[in-house]
Amino acid sequence: MSSLTIPITQAPQRWVLPDRGKVAMAGLIFAESAIFTIFVVAYLFYIGKSVTGPAPRDVLETPLLYTICLLSSSMTVHFASKSLERGRTGAFLGLWSLTFILGGLFLFGTAQEWHRLIYERGLTISTNLFGTTYYSLVGLHAFHVTAGLLMLLIVLIFSLSGRVSQRESGRIDVLAMYWHFVDAVWVVVFTVVYIVGR
């Protein structure tokens, strides 16, 4: 039993396995979806169950502009990774910066909304059940946006110093998957909080 190889057959002609980065990111997205599902279920379950005000109808304003920012950043990140795949690093840098700016605008929008709710409307996480579920769900999403922005920023810095080339396009795709996920979650959160919840 000294031989370590199995000499019966030749290696198959083609042996292509999926990219481990993409498989892992798919797994992470799967797991994150379960976390968000629980928070969304809690939000839906507690709609209209607050014993004191304010109610969502009284204080929430639909953040349409910032939603458009976030959703269009999904498009820019897609075209950014496509341009990198074709080796157009200049276009990549432009589109990637745009993605970062759009994501940053969204986060700024959330911050503004929270500031308004807390200081003008007096709604905090401990005010009532609506506050608890609202800040938890939107905050969990904002946390994921922040994490995404940090990763976008790291790539942006590398890109500015000329270290991102076609070779890295696989890795950039993995990051783009995460960013698409963050956007998709916002579609759910937006529907639940600003449409169903009002």
Add this chain to the structure above:
Amino acid sequence: MSPNAIAIENSQSERHPWTEVLHEWVTTVDHKRLGILYIGYALCFLLMAGSEALIIRIQLMRAHNDFVSPQVFNRMFTMHGTTMIFFVVMPVLFGFANYLVPLMIGARDMAFPRLNAFSFWLTALGGLLLYFSFLGGSGLYGAGNAPDVGWWAYAPLGAKAFSPGHSTDYWTVALLVSGFGSVGTAINIIATVFSMRCPGMHLGRMPLLVWLNLVMSGMVLLAITPLTAAQLMLLVDRYLGGHFFDTQAGGSATLWMHFFWIFGHPEVYVLVIPAFAFMSEIIPVFSRKPIFGYPVMVGATVAIGFVSMSVWAHHMFTIGMNSYANSFFAITTMAVGVPTGIKIFNWLGTMWGGRIQFKTPMLFAIGFLGQFLIAGLTGIIQACAPVDWQLSLSYFVVAHFHYVIVGGILFAIFAAFYFWYPKFTGRMLSERLGKWNFWLLFLGFHMTFDVMHIPGILGMPRRIYTYEPRPGWETLNLIVTIGAFIQAVAILVFVYNLVVSYWKGAKAGNDPWDAWTLEWSASSPPPAYNFAMIPVVASRRPLWDLKHPEDPDSRYE
């Protein structure tokens, strides 16, 4: 500095100073070393959680006993349950998965070695946090000690008003942190299985252990994360004044139960599917036959994975759900029995007509089969909602789930230890001590957990500090306690065997059991790179093909 400069070629025989050895183990990213770290860590916690179980049993040995105070008793059952699930069984199973999955699919390491190390250290930190609560739990408020809210911490018991101090927070944060570790490891296993297989290793040729660990990892992603979410909500409630589980502000205590059991029941399958994985490797080798019904085994496992996601509320029949919910969860719970039954019949089909060798791993495997069957049957009994209304929160339930976890999972883990220890260390575990270990554990297990059903039927509630001397209760509880101590002796025999065999055991060689999967083609213990040349496989039993070139499996698959 100098002794290490020339030690690179001959590192096996060279003696390192202990600081360097320690440094190597702490900084390792090798999946085999991390596997052993997981297992060693879990064994330490096994001894602690086992001692807690003994304290519980001494307290319940006779009526009106006051061996410990009620407060300590509450801490003991909370810590025992939490430790056993999160810091004993899960790390042991992750340890084996870490060690075996890359070897079995002909890979040199996991897909993400550094993530692997990170996940282990997160899990380790979680366990330390949980036990640090004994010292730091009282915090600034001077209240509490170790967590005492039970392993499910039902609302509103977990709220600040009822659990002052930091004890519950240690519980929360420990599970949160180790949950991140579990998710990291699960993602790693999935990526390894999909992206690191050696040429020829199609999904349909993977050893069943790899398949089952893949399903387990998928379940971890879906099952551990609801607990993470629920723990985050509890932290919001406790620290930011949230109202998720605050009934006075309109919150719902039932929601916590749902969230906990959406995690809690799939968790049982997260633990038992790797035990099935061990069975599916060990039974064929000691029956000298290939596994019976490979595709059906894979299908049944995936089916268990799916169905077990929709059974959680059978833990909650007594809270008063409507009859549709009761029926739904009763039916799905019984439905899980079908794929599980298929698996049991497949293992029996594997043994049927085989030349069975009654080595220690096989003894534990056979013990597993019978005991897991009984555990499943008492589970089906309780799946009937009306029966559960009678039995829920009694010692019958405690007996049932210990039958699953000790009689099923722990026996399977022991089988795995006796089977793969030679691969891990290059030495055989002593068969003589192994037989002692098996028969003592078998005797102790049945004394404890067979008998424990009866006080449950008689109406003895779980988690009570002490009880009235009703007819029969004292005798039954005394037998249960004696059984627990016999099990403790069996565990000590096992630990002794582990330690002594490491130095004194017979040399194992590469393939002591004449087995068929790739890990047995590497040396024992395998080198850091596992395989000098990446193997190429043509069937489910590559080593059979190697040993029997005149009649390879690849001809029939």
